[in-house]
Amino acid sequence: MDSGDAAWVLTSAALVMLMTPGLAFFYGGMVRAKSVLNMIMMSLGSMAVVGVLWVLYGYSIAFGQDVGGGLLGDPTEFLGLRGLIDGSAMSGSIPTIVFVAFQAMFAIITVALISGAIADRARFGPWLVFAGLWATLVYFPAAHWVFSFDDEETGYVGGWIANSLEAIDFAGGTAVHINAGAAALALALVLGRRRNWPQDPGRPHNLPFVVLGAALLWFGWFGFNAGSALAADATAGLVMVNTLVATGAAILGWLLVERIRDGHATTLGAASGIVAGLVAITPAGASVSPVGAVALGVLAGAVCALAIGLKYRLGYDDSLDVVGVHLVGGMIGTVMIGLLASEEAGGVAGLFYGGGLDLLWRQTVGALAVLAFSFVVSLLLALAIKATIGFRAKPEDEDLGVDRTEHAESAYALAGPATASRTESPGAAPSGSTDGPVIAERSSR
Template sequence: MDTGNTAWLLISAALVLLMTPGLAFFYGGMVRTKSVLNMLMMSIGAMAVVGVLWMVFGYSMAFGNDVGGGLLGNPGEFFGLKGLLLPEAKSGTAPATAFVAFQAMFAIITVALISGAIADRTKFGSWLVFAGLWATIVYFPVAHWVFAFDATDGSTVGGWIANKLKALDFAGGTAVHINAGAAALALALVLGKRRGWPKERMKPHNLPFVMLGAGLLWFGWFGFNAGSALAANNIAGVAFINTLGATCAAMLGWLLIERIRDGKATTLGGASGIVAGLVAITPACAYVGVWGALAIGLIAGALCALAVGLKYKFGYDDSLDVVGVHLVGGLVGTLLIGLFGTTSVNPASVDGLFYGGGATQLGKQAVGAFAVLGYSLVATLIIGFLIKVTIGFRVDDESEVTGVDETEHAESAYEFSDVRGGGSPIGRNADKIASKIPASASKEG
């Protein structure tokens, strides 16, 4: 056991958990006033459902010994985390429990990411059912494909993308972002458009919330990426620095596109550019050098800024641009490893096309990325449709007009009281105060 590695892994797990409340604020600020609580609860609800499933059988499905040709880990091997809480249970140079906790946070936020595509119109109970089914059928198997590596002594067999295809994904470009982005597209198609979209402008109700959420995501993402080194070492430092640089470049890329296209650089664009850069550098953060990271960020920021407009062209209502940011950003980062990858920063990397390595790795990256995209899209369409025709997935028209906060949670985020009838001392005494104001003062305003 290495206490330094253990401490870093536990801290990183806590940082990644913070990302889900950060995502809740990011999404919550972008919806209308009448939907903000529901948006927050969809992220927090994912924490509850996925957290329980992960401890019961999710970890075992993702990291248990393979039972299906690289497609699935043994669900019963670590059922209820059997044997993993013992002092001698290890994962590398850290306790097994630290790795279990770290990977749990990935599972939680992947499910939460999907919720942004179906804002303003979703039944909360149906969302929780979906979260459990999708995590079980889609995320846990895909995590096995990408993150479960064969043991060096041959005692454990892992997933096909990591070990047979050997596509590179350091921290989750495929398993998290492409996976969630494809699922978001599928659910947007299953639930259909919001009432009034796209004719009605549905502006973010709280841009400070959006920027706060982006800041929390960025902070937590250092644990997401650098923590994936699973050690306090130079690789973690490389991932940390590249995460910083790519995100900065992506924000500039997004704002540049906005300035050219719309004439203004917006707060929403800045926050969205931050997330686009974080998404794109996730798979590549420990496999590219500084110039590669900056290029990936700049390209992702510009392409994602353009991609969010695709929903108007093709007519799918992805409420908060999960497809444009996470699916497109994840594809950009995953594929560009095949161009910018370099063994000079990490022997476990490959030399991409721009570093004399040819196009072989680019092909492997494409196969891995589109395999996850296709599986997630089809599986989510099936899960979403089954929920739709059984318990119902979308609220009725009246509830959507009233607002899902009130109809789904019997609450509202903000209480707007009449000045004369409000609960404040000034509101209760408004008539008395007004009667004492001199007429001359009233006339003067």
């Protein structure tokens, strides 16, 4: 064991954990004031449900010995983390239990990312059911495909994307972002449009919340990406630098599109550019040079700024642009490795560095496979929940606000108490303001 590596991975795990509350603020600021608590609760609920399932059987499905031709780890091998808690099992230079903690945070935030697509209209209980089922049937297997590598010395067999296809995904462009983005699209289609959308686009009620959330995401993402080196070494340093510059370049790319298209650069655009850049560099952080990271970031920021307008043209209501940022950004970051990978950085060259088309087709196949798998299974899960216990709030509950109807609370006390009394009916008229001033609308048409 290398104690320095173990300390870095544990610190990175804590940084990644902070990203989910950061996401709660990012999403919470973007919704209406009468939905902000519900939005935050969906992130907190993901932390609770997925964290428990990860310990019970999720880690075993993701990193257990393969039992399904590269599709599935043995769910019983590490049931309840048996055999791992005494610290004798090692993953490289760190105890496996440290790796378990680190990877748990990835599972949690991947599920939480999906919630942005169904803001303002989803019931909390069915969301928790979906979170548990989706983590079990989609995320845990996909993590096995992408993150679980063969080990000839021990005879361990991992997932098909990592080992048979040999596509590169350093920290989760496929397993996290494409996966979550495809699921978000499926849920948006099943739940349908918000009331009065797109005439009422649902403007962000608190832009400082959005910026705070984006800042916490960027801070935590250094652990997300650089921590994936699983060592305190030069690879972690390169990935940290690439995470910095790709994100900065993405902000500039997004703001440039806004300036040309709309005549002004917005705070919301800058915060969204942060996330777009972080998403794109996630799979590519250890494969591209810092100059390549800048090129990737500019491209991701500009394309994602344009992609968020697709929902108006195609008619699906992805409330907080999970599809436009995470699915599109994840595709860009994953596929562009096939063009921008530098042998100096990661040992493999992409097309622009003399490597030919071999890596490009592998990256494309891996990205499309995760997209298709996640979309189909997510669609079936959402339809099943909708047909049994119901997924969407009633129209009158949407009008009143899901904070009041789902949680019996309101976020702001502008004219009365912020929290409903324990005896107050959830459907009663609000005792305080449930909607705040309209601040800004994302320029997405």
